[in-house]
Amino acid sequence: MTETPDDIVLSLRDVKKTFGPIVAIKQMQLDVRRGRVHTLLGENGAGKSTLMKILAGVQPATEGTILLDGTPFAPKSPQEAAKHGLAIVFQELSLVNTLTVAENILANREPNRFGFISDRKLIERAETLVRELGLPIDVRARVGDLSIAQRQLVEIAKGLSHDAQIVILDEPTSSLSDAEAEILFKIIGRLTEAGKAVIYISHRMEEIMRLSDDITVMRDGAYVATLEKNETSIDALIALMVGRQMNEIYPPRIGEEPGDDVAPVLEVEHLSSGRAFVDVSFSVRPGEILGFFGLVGAGRSDVMKALFGMRWYEGTIRLDGKEVDLKDPSEAIRHGIGFVTENRKEEGLVLAHSLRNNITMAALGGVSSGGFLSRHRERQRAEEESTRLGVRTASIETIAGTLSGGNQQKVVLAKWLMTRPRVLILDEPTRGVDVGAKFEIYRIIRQLAAEGTAIIMVSSELPEVLGMSSRVAIMSRKHLQAIAPRADLTPERVMSFATGQNK
Amino acid sequence: MTETTVYKADPMATLKTMMRQYGGIFLALVVLCVIFSLANPRFMSVANLMNILQQVAVIAIAAFGMTWVILLGEIDLSVGSIIAVAGMVGAQVIGLGWGFVPALMLTLVSGILMGALNGVLTAKLLLPSFIVTVATMSIFRGMVSLPTNGAPAMIMDPTWTAIGAKSFIGVPIIIWIVIGLFIANHILLSKTTFGRKTYLTGGNREAALYSGIKVDRMKILIFMISGLMASISGILLSSRLYSAQTNAGMSYELDAIAAAVLGGTSLSGGTGSMIGTLIGALIIGALNNGMNMLSVPYFYQLIVKGLVILLAVWLDVRSKRRKV
Numbered sequence: 001m002t003e004t005p006d007d008i009v010l011s012l013r014d015v016k017k018t019f020g021p022i023v024a025i026k027q028m029q030l031d032v033r034r035g036r037v038h039t040l041l042g043e044n045g046a047g048k049s050t051l052m053k054i055l056a057g058v059q060p061a062t063e064g065t066i067l068l069d070g071t072p073f074a075p076k077s078p079q080e081a082a083k084h085g086l087a088i089v090f091q092e093l094s095l096v097n098t099l100t101v102a103e104n105i106l107a108n109r110e111p112n113r114f115g116f117i118s119d120r121k122l123i124e125r126a127e128t129l130v131r132e133l134g135l136p137i138d139v140r141a142r143v144g145d146l147s148i149a150q151r152q153l154v155e156i157a158k159g160l161s162h163d164a165q166i167v168i169l170d171e172p173t174s175s176l177s178d179a180e181a182e183i184l185f186k187i188i189g190r191l192t193e194a195g196k197a198v199i200y201i202s203h204r205m206e207e208i209m210r211l212s213d214d215i216t217v218m219r220d221g222a223y224v225a226t227l228e229k230n231e232t233s234i235d236a237l238i239a240l241m242v243g244r245q246m247n248e249i250y251p252p253r254i255g256e257e258p259g260d261d262v263a264p265v266l267e268v269e270h271l272s273s274g275r276a277f278v279d280v281s282f283s284v285r286p287g288e289i290l291g292f293f294g295l296v297g298a299g300r301s302d303v304m305k306a307l308f309g310m311r312w313y314e315g316t317i318r319l320d321g322k323e324v325d326l327k328d329p330s331e332a333i334r335h336g337i338g339f340v341t342e343n344r345k346e347e348g349l350v351l352a353h354s355l356r357n358n359i360t361m362a363a364l365g366g367v368s369s370g371g372f373l374s375r376h377r378e379r380q381r382a383e384e385e386s387t388r389l390g391v392r393t394a395s396i397e398t399i400a401g402t403l404s405g406g407n408q409q410k411v412v413l414a415k416w417l418m419t420r421p422r423v424l425i426l427d428e429p430t431r432g433v434d435v436g437a438k439f440e441i442y443r444i445i446r447q448l449a450a451e452g453t454a455i456i457m458v459s460s461e462l463p464e465v466l467g468m469s470s471r472v473a474i475m476s477r478k479h480l481q482a483i484a485p486r487a488d489l490t491p492e493r494v495m496s497f498a499t500g501q502n503k
Numbered sequence: 504m505t506e507t508t509v510y511k512a513d514p515m516a517t518l519k520t521m522m523r524q525y526g527g528i529f530l531a532l533v534v535l536c537v538i539f540s541l542a543n544p545r546f547m548s549v550a551n552l553m554n555i556l557q558q559v560a561v562i563a564i565a566a567f568g569m570t571w572v573i574l575l576g577e578i579d580l581s582v583g584s585i586i587a588v589a590g591m592v593g594a595q596v597i598g599l600g601w602g603f604v605p606a607l608m609l610t611l612v613s614g615i616l617m618g619a620l621n622g623v624l625t626a627k628l629l630l631p632s633f634i635v636t637v638a639t640m641s642i643f644r645g646m647v648s649l650p651t652n653g654a655p656a657m658i659m660d661p662t663w664t665a666i667g668a669k670s671f672i673g674v675p676i677i678i679w680i681v682i683g684l685f686i687a688n689h690i691l692l693s694k695t696t697f698g699r700k701t702y703l704t705g706g707n708r709e710a711a712l713y714s715g716i717k718v719d720r721m722k723i724l725i726f727m728i729s730g731l732m733a734s735i736s737g738i739l740l741s742s743r744l745y746s747a748q749t750n751a752g753m754s755y756e757l758d759a760i761a762a763a764v765l766g767g768t769s770l771s772g773g774t775g776s777m778i779g780t781l782i783g784a785l786i787i788g789a790l791n792n793g794m795n796m797l798s799v800p801y802f803y804q805l806i807v808k809g810l811v812i813l814l815a816v817w818l819d820v821r822s823k824r825r826k827v
Contacts, residue, residue, distance in 0.1 A: 334715075372696075
């Protein structure tokens with residue numbers, strides 16, 4: 001990088017960040033240019049989030065120079081960063097659920113006179129913004145009533161409500177379906193057309209290859225390389241990111257697919273639950289991975305909730321040929337069903353508790369006798385599962401909330417493996433998980449299937465569904481549209497079912 | 504490490520974790536005792552220490568029950584009223600001439616039932632426990648006066664009054680009861696699956712639900728424990744007063760909450776312990792007793808007590824925040 005194009009708006013040189021003895025960022029270089037999308041790529045813990053916090057004014061850099069439009073830039077607060085034209089959409093939702101969309105978007109900047117808020121102006125202004133962005137959202141709706149994906153869109157609208165010259169998007173699509181992601185991509189396109197610089201963080205390689213102009217790879221807190229999209233490939237990027245060659249994204253199946261003669265462990269017939277889903281029938285054999293694909297809101301998660309006794313249903317559920325009545329999760333667990341939910345922080349983990357507590361949580365009966373916990377057995381079993389799944393931690397007494405997303409997901413998996421499930425439901429098992437941990441989770445899923453567990457994997461990522469499943473069930477608008485062996489499907493066919501075009 | 508790891512209870516490590524967990528609050532108790540004994544040497548005498556324990560018994564037992572409720576992320580404001588109702592139930596049954604054992608049993612059952620009502624209303628009607636127990640606090644308090652139209656009821660039963668007055672191998676019976684209940688609650692909380700489920704449910708209700716823990720049942724059972732503990736407090740109090748007073752236990756729920764919170768129980772649920780609550784109760788007891796011995800006027804005592812609670816909780820929160 002000897003020549004410096006004059007369209008560089010933000011430039012980082014030798015930026016370093018330490019927390020006491022811990023080095024979070026060793027030496028970071030970055031040149032962000034106007035009218036281009038610059039993707040930051042790296043595994044969780046590579047230092048991307050720390051870097052963004054420095055730019056956002058949350059924490060100062062320890063060393064190095066940051067130039068914004070050629071002048072030194074060291075924001076002391078998020079407000080100061082915003083004043084200099086930086087807009088940041090963080091990955092963690094920062095919305096107030098009890099307030100409306102409009103109130104959230106314009107939080108702290110409500111149009112007011114002498115402290116009295118004008119509701120009319122507030123809604124007008126929010127509506128203009130939402131319309132400009134092309135978001136299908138009612139600004140009068142309460143945020144708490146929206147889906148996770150819609151909330152993410154509101155978050156983006158909030159970030160873009162400042163007039164910014166640099167927009168930072170930290171994993172904006174992690175909870176969006178493809179349709180909603182499209183809306184976001186259009187917004188990004190308009191931003192760059194208007195000459196704005198976009199810094200983009202994501203783990204989805206396909207998306208990165210589509211959107212980016214420049215890609216900077218980080219590893220272990222250090223700068224690795226900056227590449228133009230046109231001169232690189234997914235494989236090359238992954239190799240740079242993890243520091244080793246990745247032959248395959250999805251590990252191959254271990255052993256044979258179960259044949260048609262194998263009796264299914266779970267059979268679902270004509271399952272309905274009000275308007276949440278209608279007349280869903282399918283079955284899973286031991287050792288099979290049944291992918292469940294659909295756009296957000298297609299009804300997949302509600303079907304899974306019904307299978308786990310968290311939602312009322314009409315119809316028949318049979319386990320090993322015997323009809324069961326799943327009226328609550330404890331009943332489902334007793335019948336050998338496990339459920340890795342899509343929101344691991346809300347429904348999967350007790351973040352303030354140790355890994356041991358979390359891992360043994362759904363199988364306390366197995367580590368106690370007569371109601372008294374056996375500390376010894378508990379530690380041993382938790383340790384076993386944690387080691388088996390390769391949870392990276394100093395000890396099982398570590399607090400769950402301090403782990404990275406990928407490791408937290410492994411803890412949730414460990415929790416369910418403790419119950420020795422015969423049917424394991426995985427709802428978006430790799431959401432918010434970095435590439436390295438993704439591979440490990442795929443390998444664990446393969447291993448479980450090889451051991452005879454029937455697996456239902458719900459996912460919004462088409463490559464993941466096609467890469468992992470034995471068969472794929474596709475839902476659209478609350479109905480099961482198709483169910484077919486993987487070999488008979490192409491991405492185009494799956495998408496046409498999922499969008500309801502193929503009847 | 505090629506061999507399988509063997510987990511042994513390391514006494515030093517246990518002591519260390521205990522110091523880290525309770526060191527601050529325990530230090531506060533020690534400092535308090537030193538200050539009071541410097542001001543009045545009689546403070547640290549065996550007789551006075553027993554006196555403190557006896558005085559703090561009613562609060563401590565109610566606080567054990569409160570600890571369960573707070574661990575679950577709920578609150579029970581009806582505890583003071585249950586204390587009064589329990590005393591009155593005992594007095595009435597004794598007045599009927601049914602004798603000590605039936606009176607004792609019916610009193611405990613009345614506490615459990617009142618707790619069950621709190622639990623069912625909270626769990627099944629999906630009402631916040633704060634609102635439910637504000638309401639039942641008023642309802643129970645009103646019910647105390649039903650049998651006597653607001654007059655106190657004398658208790659003549661010698662066994663009942665012996666609880667508050669007699670000793671066993673040199674130690675007042677009340678103290679034995681506190682020790683026994685502390686051990687029982689501590690074991691139930693820290694050694695059983697029920698205790699673990701309480702922590703997990705308080706730590707994340709949704710995650711507990713998805714892990715097959717029957718959250719509603721936990722709520723009801725735990726409010727029953729709180730009611731039971733409060734009724735035992737009611738028995739001790741009425742026994743010491745030789746009567747059931749309609750205003751007995753007034754605002755004791757606040758002292759019980761203070762004891763639990765002083766002891767490090769988080770009001771958002773999921774963290775805390777019985778040991779912490781016991782130390783918290785002792786701090787409140789030492790404060791009351793010490794200031795009485797120094798003839799500090801009552802209104803100053805209230806101010807000091809409030810300040811100590813603020814200070815202790817602030818120190819606790821600060822030390823925990825630094826760790827994370």
